[in-house]
Amino acid sequence: MLELLQAGVHFGHKTVRRHPKMMPYIFGERGGINIIDLDKTLSMTKTTLVRLQEIAARGGTVLFVGTKKQVSDTVRHEAESCGMPYVTNRWLGGTFTNFSEVSKQIRRYHDLKDKKESGVLARKYTKKEQVVFLREIDELEKKVGGISNMRRLPEAIIIIDCKKEKTALRESKIVNVPVFALLDTNVNPDDINYGIPANDDAVKTVNMMVHLFAEAIKAGQAHPVVERSGAVTTTTPVKSKVTGQASLLSENGAVVGTPFSDQA
Numbered sequence: 001m002l003e004l005l006q007a008g009v010h011f012g013h014k015t016v017r018r019h020p021k022m023m024p025y026i027f028g029e030r031g032g033i034n035i036i037d038l039d040k041t042l043s044m045t046k047t048t049l050v051r052l053q054e055i056a057a058r059g060g061t062v063l064f065v066g067t068k069k070q071v072s073d074t075v076r077h078e079a080e081s082c083g084m085p086y087v088t089n090r091w092l093g094g095t096f097t098n099f100s101e102v103s104k105q106i107r108r109y110h111d112l113k114d115k116k117e118s119g120v121l122a123r124k125y126t127k128k129e130q131v132v133f134l135r136e137i138d139e140l141e142k143k144v145g146g147i148s149n150m151r152r153l154p155e156a157i158i159i160i161d162c163k164k165e166k167t168a169l170r171e172s173k174i175v176n177v178p179v180f181a182l183l184d185t186n187v188n189p190d191d192i193n194y195g196i197p198a199n200d201d202a203v204k205t206v207n208m209m210v211h212l213f214a215e216a217i218k219a220g221q222a223h224p225v226v227e228r229s230g231a232v233t234t235t236t237p238v239k240s241k242v243t244g245q246a247s248l249l250s251e252n253g254a255v256v257g258t259p260f261s262d263q264a
Contacts, residue, residue, distance in 0.1 A: 009041055009198045009205045022185050025197035034185040036197045045209075048180055048194045049216040052156070056220025060155030061085065062180075063147070064210070065168050068161060071206045075160065076146065078214035082221065085154065086146040087168070096171035099153060106148050109140040156180055158213055161200045162187045182209060 027037040055062060064086040066075035072088035079086035087095070095102050112133055115121050121130050157172050159165045159181040169191060172179050181187075182205075183195040199205045 003208070009036065009038065009202070009208070019186055019188050021189055022183065022187065022197070025183065025189070026185060036185065036199070041197045044194075044196050045212065048196055049212060051194055052180065052213055052216040053220035054225075055155050056082075056217040057223055057225045058155075058220075059224065061150065061152075062213075062217060063087065063150070063154040063157045063177075064213075065091065065157060065165050066160035066206070066210070067091065068164060070203050071160060071210075074203075074207050074210055078210045079146070082214045082217040084214075084217060085148075085150040088146060089142050091165060091168045092143050093167060094171075095147070095168070096153060096175045096177060102144065102147075103151075105140060106144050106150070109137070109144055109148055112137045112140070153177055158210075160206055160210070162191065180213070182206070 022034075025037055025040045027035045029035060052062065062084050064075050064079040064084055065088075066072055066086075067088055067090060076086050076088045092102060112121075116134070116137065121133055125133065153175060154177060156178045157168065157180065159168060159172075159179060161184075162169050162181050163184075163186065169179060169181075173191065178193040179191070180194045181192045181196070182198045182200040183189050183192060184198070184200040187195075187200075189195050196209065198209060
């Protein structure tokens with residue numbers, strides 16, 4: 001609990017911006033600022049981590065989305081650490097709802113990169129033509145670089161700021177991709193499948209939570225589920241990896257290990 005306080009997880013928005021459906025997750029207010037109930041944060045964090053681990057244990061893909069400049073490096077770093085796709089520049093409209101078209105851009109990106117790395121561009125094209133291709137590679141990198149290995153819609157999406165990433169949230173709901181997100185006090189929790197009441201503006205809060213998400217995914221990947229004849233088994237109980245002996249959060253809420261990434 002102390003680390004949650006030190007990270008500023010409990011600070012919400014001004015009371016005038018409070019979403020009425022967030023009231024059950026608000027402890028009180030101080031100086032016109034909503035104070036988030038950290039007991040709820042802790043409980044819902046554990047539930048969220050367990051579910052993320054289950055998805056990863058079954059080989060599922062989880063897309064990380066965080067385009068705020070101050071947290072984008074952390075989001076990319078943590079997503080890459082667990083081998084998951086990410087969006088840290090701008091959400092490309094239709095990423096979910098028109099994935100077949102986005103897939104064409106991904107294929108084009110891979111094709112040009114392969115030609116560049118194999119030397120085909122240098123051998124077959126003039127310097128002027130190469131400049132055009134290199135510029136296209138850079139543009140595609142910004143658009144689809146983080147999702148270039150995503151061959152299908154993911155099994156889940158992690159959204160850091162639901163207000164900023166409203167298009168990603170809307171598309172997720174349309175195609176029924178479960179949403180995992182931080183719930184600041186101005187967010188409608190009904191839009192989220194697995195939410196964590198938390199300050200989505202504080203860099204330390206985001207660093208802590210995104211790191212925990214990545215660690216839960218890695219724990220699931222390390223203990224994959226084996227399905228035989230309709231039965232589902234795993235070598236390690238999923239919940240124990242989050243709340244038990246090898247927990248990411250201890251029973252009193254302290255984060256085990258170093259919760260912050262190098263970008264903190």
